[in-house]
Amino acid sequence: MKLKKIMEYLNCNCRVLCEDINLDIDIKFAIASDLMSDILATAKPGELLLTGLAHNSVIRTCEITGINAVIFVRNKQPSDDTIKLAQNCKIPVLLTDSTMFEACGILFSKGLKGIHIERAD
Amino acid sequence: MKGQIDKITDSEVLFEQEFKINGGDFINAGESSSKLKNILKEIGINTDIIRRLAIAAYEAEVNVVTYARHGIMRILIYPEKILLTIEDEGPGIGDIDQAMQPGYSTATEEIREMGFGAGMGLPNMKKNADIFNISSIVDKGTKLEITMNLNDKNA
Ligand SMILES: Nc1ncnc2c1ncn2[C@@H]1O[C@H](COP(=O)(O)OP(=O)(O)O)[C@@H](O)[C@H]1O
Numbered sequence: 001m002k003l004k005k006i007m008e009y010l011n012c013n014c015r016v017l018c019e020d021i022n023l024d025i026d027i028k029f030a031i032a033s034d035l036m037s038d039i040l041a042t043a044k045p046g047e048l049l050l051t052g053l054a055h056n057s058v059i060r061t062c063e064i065t066g067i068n069a070v071i072f073v074r075n076k077q078p079s080d081d082t083i084k085l086a087q088n089c090k091i092p093v094l095l096t097d098s099t100m101f102e103a104c105g106i107l108f109s110k111g112l113k114g115i116h117i118e119r120a121d
Numbered sequence: 122m123k124g125q126i127d128k129i130t131d132s133e134v135l136f137e138q139e140f141k142i143n144g145g146d147f148i149n150a151g152e153s154s155s156k157l158k159n160i161l162k163e164i165g166i167n168t169d170i171i172r173r174l175a176i177a178a179y180e181a182e183v184n185v186v187t188y189a190r191h192g193i194m195r196i197l198i199y200p201e202k203i204l205l206t207i208e209d210e211g212p213g214i215g216d217i218d219q220a221m222q223p224g225y226s227t228a229t230e231e232i233r234e235m236g237f238g239a240g241m242g243l244p245n246m247k248k249n250a251d252i253f254n255i256s257s258i259v260d261k262g263t264k265l266e267i268t269m270n271l272n273d274k275n276a
């Protein structure tokens with residue numbers, strides 16, 4: 001699913017905060033969490049991250065795991081520092097007014113899937 | 122112990138670099154791991170190995186920032202393996218078995234606000250490493266050794 005489409009589905013509430021971002025990025029899966037350790041344990045490259053946490057650690061986590069783009073839900077405003085870090089890492093940062101549940105529900109209903117984790121034991 | 126390992130393989134070290142990590146510097150936590158990732162990319166290491174190593178490095182770096190005074194992350198690349206060590210000066214870990222338990226954490230509110238402190242860091246480092254070693258001395262510090270084999274997966 002193209003990032004451009006995702007922004008459209010979230011009712012044009014998404015706002016691009018990064019300059020010269022590529023909206024044609026193809027998003028294969030999505031993950032939604034405020035827990036970075038959780039994301040570091042499960043994320044796959046090429047994913048979209050939905051989170052309610054607006055901290056530098058979110059951008060670092062994307063960079064380290066190869067997550068392609070991040071959406072801050074409930075219109076959480078990242079600091080200028082966090083935006084700058086995202087720009088340096090070339091990670092698109094989007095904002096939506098939707099809640100986490102709402103945003104996930106909309107994208108899931110449009111066919112965007114999560115990653116199924118097999119039980120380790 | 123460290124000296125011994127280095128002596129045996131010293132002649133074969135292809136690349137070596139160190140990064141300083143400052144305790145309490147929550148804003149910049151992850152910078153060293155990010156630099157490490159970029160270096161490995163430039164060298165042309167297998168992307169799966171880079172990813173697993175970067176994830177382990179980041180969790181380790183966040184631990185130094187959170188719990189220790191300062192630390193050094195050191196990368197050594199050999200023909201057949203990558204060795205990443207993270208050594209810190211800090212309180213150390215009294216009960217390593219307990220610290221390795223998923224969910225065990227002594228994290229503060231500050232680190233929880235960054236999305237860490239769920240007791241998942243050390244178990245995830247172990248999961249991503251081909252070989253994981255941890256040693257610690259209370260009131261001195263902690264040392265982690267993460268080894269990635271280059272020959273198995275670097276087809
Ligand atoms: N470098 C370190 N120095 C001192 N204590 C540590 C260090 N790393 C980990 N610990 C201890 O081990 C526990 C578990 O670490 P970890 O698995 O990374 O989970 P978390 O950091 O989320 O608590 C920490 O809460 C802390 O008590």
Ligand SMILES: [Mg+2]
Pocket residue numbers: 180183184237238241242243
């Ligand atoms: Mg930790």
